Amino acid sequence: MSNQSLLSEQVVTAIRGVLGPGPAMLHEPSLKGNEWVYLKECLDSTFVSSVGKFVDRFEVDLACFTGAKHAVAVVNGTAALHIALKLAGVQAGDEVLIPALTFVATANAVTYCAATPHFFDSEARTLGVDVAKLRDYLTNFTEQRSNQCVNRASGRVIRALVPMHTFGHPVDIDGVLALASEFKLAVVEDAAESLGSTYCGQHTGTFGLLGTLSFNGNKTITTGGGGAILTNDAALARHAKHLTTTAKLPHAWEYRHDEIGYNYRLPNLNAALGCAQLEQLPSMLTAKRDLFARYQSAFAQLTGVTLLAEPAQCQSNYWLQTLLLDDDHADQRDEILAATNAATYMTRPVWILMHELTPFKDSPRMDLSTAQWLSQRLINIPSSSGLVSTFL
């Protein structure tokens, strides 16, 4: 028991050593650039709503930063995923492979397509899809019919595979692409957490048919609420814009909509904030790497806990800094959470796994032992880009 108390105290001391006295939120926006200038410009123009130059500029800036050929700004990351899945061909009655270890938006978006999430396991190295294990599973439990991957147990088509770059750490993307090609699955990358993260120098969210970003208030950059769809396919980008803007055909005054559309456009007001935030993204990413390095030194001497580093060949945005408890200390997770939060350093465990949530308890799934193992051992610690400079 004395050792147990010790680790939670040691974690508090390590965090305090990096951040100084609290409080520190898990992830706060940093709004130190042109946010006010652009918001005021937007307000003065009166174009605060569905059209305006900041939406156009934000989309161009996002494409430029990520290297995607096209970016379509939308109202949040969940909406981005919903539309990306639809554009990837997900239909009512399909199944979509998603991680059990993810935020609930990934699973919800699948249900918005009247499809069923099908959960795969993660690997400890990336916190994302375990490609080898998923290949074994698909080999054993699916078959190809007319170039489609069919779940033999349910008889349903598995249409797409959604890798999620957890806490900003890229998954094994080469493995994902090979697997998807082999099993005829469309790849939609959930890059909600990984703006600024690259795999072999290429930005996450640009490898799949489509990728999605989030600019919620807790993300690396924020638009209040917002998201984006990335794609290199011009026709898909046009269709994404069409679907997210009520599917209205262009006309001076006629209101004709040619398919079921959505009101998912990002308001110009929020895009104005996004343009200012994107300008600061490179310096935020530097600050977050700096924070990682400081945490790394602070946690290097602790037994029982490891600070997660970016996978090889990857650059992580270090959206959320993450501790992993070893087997001997996993039972101290809640004590560490309580002690750090009591010391005003906001920490939290990873999300409850999707298959443990009531709405998804009957969804198909493979063995999820690593995700379960991880879910008992992960702790996110304060990660805002402003934390280091605040302390210095």
Next chain:
Amino acid sequence: MSNQSLLSEQVVTAIRGVLGPGPAMLHEPSLKGNEWVYLKECLDSTFVSSVGKFVDRFEVDLACFTGAKHAVAVVNGTAALHIALKLAGVQAGDEVLIPALTFVATANAVTYCAATPHFFDSEARTLGVDVAKLRDYLTNFTEQRSNQCVNRASGRVIRALVPMHTFGHPVDIDGVLALASEFKLAVVEDAAESLGSTYCGQHTGTFGLLGTLSFNGNKTITTGGGGAILTNDAALARHAKHLTTTAKLPHAWEYRHDEIGYNYRLPNLNAALGCAQLEQLPSMLTAKRDLFARYQSAFAQLTGVTLLAEPAQCQSNYWLQTLLLDDDHADQRDEILAATNAATYMTRPVWILMHELTPFKDSPRMDLSTAQWLSQRLINIPSSSGLVSTFL
């Protein structure tokens, strides 16, 4: 032909007489109050996203202004309708009665519940539901089974009735409530266009089980993008808040969601704008009534065109000022649209009727002859609250 040219010229002249030289948009935001102050305050607080004091205040202010017991702020009017329909009990396979004469969001929201829109006709007096005609139709084509209204042709339950207050003019609400009670239909009021409109002194959107508002950029007040759900039922309000915020159960750090939820919350940044806009709503409504009075004088002498006034016992917000062409001049609609737009006064016809859109062409419907008659004859003319003061 000379008479035809004359009417379009007369309309341009009448509008110019009220507005002075153009250009004039159909409906522009008026941002002349505390918008800057509150946006800056929001930015300085860093609470730009999903929680913050402006969201709470906006909800209280909306409830106070409308007299609804509860208001839940959401990301737009479409999202408000989607959730209101769900909370009214609309399930997959149901039908929902909505006007053919409406913006496409009403119909889309029904499909998001995996239900089918069933279109009813409008009356010329209010532009909204023709209650007597709908009663005849339901009497002839539906039957009550286990206290549910069943469409005899499709066998599906007709779960709800959605009156829409077109251009701000309240429908015959007493008629709607009696009809809904008679046929066991839940009433969800689409008050997207009618913030500030009252029926016998009570605010639209507060009569049904739930009501919905929109604060899109073209509406009377704007939050960039935004909407709200109104209800007098505390349990429904709590559920609306829960569903629109990912259905997460309250906990210091645990992420447990107990049903399929949505990311429909209004960002605090947009709510800040909304608080400032609501402060100005009374003066905007006065300005819009003033604009109506001026248009009324200007159009009084014209033959072939009537400016629509609020129905008896109602106060309209006059969101969009509306001309109705008589039978002898209906064929001049497009010429008037062309002439006014060419003269830089933005005008437009009413939306294409829902059953004429490809995605809804097979939806069930009653005779829609009045809606069709209206759709050939309605023209919206510039309606911004700032237009009169700009000219004076």
